Amino acid sequence: MATSNEHKQLHIAMFPWLAFGHIIPFFELSKSIAQKGHKVSFISTTRNIQRLPTLPPHLAPLINLVKLTLPHVHELSPNAQSTMDVCTDDVHYLKTAFDGLQPEITHFLEKESPDWIVYDFAPYWLPSIAGSLGISRGFFSILSAWCIAFLGRSPDDMINSTDDRTTAEDFLKPPNWFPFPSIVCFKKHEASLIFANNFTVNASGVSDTYRVGMVLKGSDCLFIRHCYEFEPQYLPLIEKLHHLPVVPVGLIPPKNVADDKDETWVTIKKWLDGQEKGLVVYVALGSEVVVSKSELCELALGLELSGLPFFWALRKPAAASTESHSVELPDGFLERTRERGMVWTTWVPQLEILRHESVGGFLTHCGWSSIVEALMLGHPLVMLPILGDQGLNARVLVDKQVGIEVPRSEEDGGSFTKESVARSVRSVVVDDDGKMYKANAMELSQIFGDTKLEKKYINHFIDYLEHKTKSCVHGCVA
Known part of the structure; x- marks a missing residue:
């Protein structure tokens, strides 16, 4: 492993939302980071960590599985630690519990001082905490680029609910900030559910769009599970809308192979x-x-x-x-x-x-x-x-x-x-x-299915982490 300042070992903290559709891509990306010789702290709740796939032996020394205690919310079962443990109508209570992880995450960042914290859409309170500690901040979206583009015209509009879409019917057509023809919109039965679940304040005290807006506004960059070879026009649109560097990490195709003896x-x-x-x-x-x-x-x-x-x-x-x-x-x-x-x-x-x-x-x-x-x-x-x-x-x-x-x-x-x-x-x-x-x-x-293309995106992602961290080492702002 190289030890010079040019290729110093980084410490990257990864903090996904409590859903395995989010946890697994974060976990796969963590393995790619460790494959390059960098240290990873993968942070989730105790039960979710226990449900993760077994790490490959050669990567296990580089990936520290950090278990947090999810605060209990009386509307949820004591064992409810991911969206698979709750019905759809109760996910907002899981977000309330998730927000209660703020003190533990803060303590971890103060103690470990990672070079980067890479987080999901949910911890709207985290970018400001990490920023105050001088830690580089990246939002990793496991959603496609068109979804992020659809969510809002700007972080401020998402935070303040000022993008002019005030009813479910407004989501039945592509938003007016799409500068090209698009078929990205919801159908009637989807729109009412989406509007109620994602664009309005829930039991956690904020809406999902508020969370995404705050995360976008407070991040140094947006990492996204996407590639330019598939629907490329949405990536520069996101960059323009949110004034953030957008770094696609590729499609993260799974690599697991079933055991023939299973x-x-x-x-x-x-x-x-x-x-x-x-x-x-x-x-x-x-x-x-x-x-x-x-x-x-x-x-x-x-x-x-x-x-x-x-x-x-x-x-x-x-x-x-x-x-x-x-x-x-x-x-x-x-x-x-x-x-x-x-x-x-x-x-x-x-x-x-x-x-x-x-x-x-x-x-x-x-x-x-x-x-x-x-x-x-x-x-x-x-x-x-x-x-x-x-x-x-x-x-x-x-x-x-x-x-x-x-x-x-x-x-x-x-x-x-x-x-x-x-x-x-x-x-x-x-x-x-x-x-x-x-x-x-x-x-x-x-x-x-292009493994060479996937490797190219992962290499570019790692290079970005190294370059931006290196910039900070030499006195620049991340």
Whole structure:
């Protein structure tokens, strides 16, 4: 390891929001930093740290897993430490608990004095604390560039709610600060939920847009899970809107490989091996998305009606304990589809399933991580966005013609039917249109699966950390 001032070992603190869709990209980026010989303090709550994948032995000495005690909020279970542990309506209470980590984080920064603190959207109070201690500050957005651009015209507008969008209907079209044609907007059933959950003050005392605005305003730079080779126009737009250097870190494709001796993978692989090549629909809506009982029923019956083989990763989120959010499947469904379908209710090695030659399409909620995994392997998509940024992601991917959205009825809150599910699945996997979706997805795999491109972005990211820290060492402002 080099020891000169030109290549001194840095200490980077990483502090993600309490959701595994955020924690895992932060964790993967931490491993890339350690791979370059720098020290990382990965900070989260005790239970979340315990749920992390095992570190590779050669990186473990460089990554310190820092466990914080999440303050208890009486509306939450004592074990609720991530969004997968709570229902969607209670996530704002988790943000209240998260804000209670401020004293512990402050103590850590005062004691350890890292060169950088890289944080998520949630700790709006952290940039000023780190700045007062002379620590370089980076906001790492795991959301796509179009989502950040959509959120607000400027940090001050986001903080003060002055960007002229005052009702849910205002989110049904691209914002007026987009200087180019765009299809990035919400649908009616999404907009009302987004407006209520993200643009209004919640139990934590602030809105999510306020958090993002404060984080953007107080940061030295924005790191983002994106690349110029895919939808490049949003990156310079963000830089212009927020007056911040924007440093894409690449798409952070996963690198985990399932153990051939792992019983779960052995069982799943045996089933997949028995299916016809390119016909299996892989279905996964993430570990934190909870669909209603009626939506679950229509999805199941739609898969049955499609006549195609399917593998359904149907994990029950810990919070899905109510009657309306149960994972009870329609009567007789498992028996009727036994010959061509498998429903798996615990963890599955998603990347290995997607790599299997029998898989011909992915029915997904359009979380950014799932999109990256699907497109790196050239799979067309059947899109069923549920929450947050997923709808915006779906609009972009439909425009790229890598798949279709399951049609929904806006008259009754965005419901969908078994017929619409069946038609969508067949259109992507076996109908003539599917050839186009597959070809376009394969073309994008040249970007999403390009390991050399990914390495280039990671190297540039590390160089940025080193250069800006080095500037501070020589008396410059970070």
